[in-house]
Amino acid sequence: MKIIISDIPDEGLIQEADQPLLINDNAKPDIAHVFIKAVRFGKRVLVEGLVKISATLKCSRCLTEFPRPFDLAFKEEYLPSEDISRDKDHELTGGEMDVSFYSNDELDISELLKEQVLLAAPMKPLCRDDCRGLCPACGEDLNKGACDCRKEEIDPRLASLEKFKELLKERKE
Numbered sequence: 001m002k003i004i005i006s007d008i009p010d011e012g013l014i015q016e017a018d019q020p021l022l023i024n025d026n027a028k029p030d031i032a033h034v035f036i037k038a039v040r041f042g043k044r045v046l047v048e049g050l051v052k053i054s055a056t057l058k059c060s061r062c063l064t065e066f067p068r069p070f071d072l073a074f075k076e077e078y079l080p081s082e083d084i085s086r087d088k089d090h091e092l093t094g095g096e097m098d099v100s101f102y103s104n105d106e107l108d109i110s111e112l113l114k115e116q117v118l119l120a121a122p123m124k125p126l127c128r129d130d131c132r133g134l135c136p137a138c139g140e141d142l143n144k145g146a147c148d149c150r151k152e153e154i155d156p157r158l159a160s161l162e163k164f165k166e167l168l169k170e171r172k173e
């Protein structure tokens, strides 16, 4: 999604568009619905916007891809990169963390949109809170049922608990 700086009118530029975004190493991009307002203050450009997307994430336990909706608001300041390279003594300080740069009268917010989604996405996404993941021995997806190796690995303490439950049941009957 590109903005031509000299096209921004005094009252600001409002744009709404569907923007394909490639999240992580997904095979196909997800479509983001983007709404932005860009305002120019001399060479500085302030971009405020909203991005709505159903992003495809990969579960960190079972590796299944699943959709996760995001509804994000962002604000970013842009400065011309030409000014920075000309000023050799210019050092980036902590206060300029949220500043990005544009060059040649053109500002591309695609990277910013991607960044917003990645920042909002969990470090270790889960398809569901109680995802059982894959069996470390055979690689079977345990959400689809227990694999064969599980039966041999029953904790002896749990086994005796099972017996205890059976005993209780018998006593009730």
Ligand SMILES: [Zn+2]
Binding pocket: 059, 060, 061, 062, 063, 064, 126, 127, 128, 131, 132, 133
């Ligand atoms: Zn999962």
Ligand SMILES: [Zn+2]
Binding pocket: 135, 136, 137, 138, 139, 140, 147, 148, 149, 150
């Ligand atoms: Zn297994």
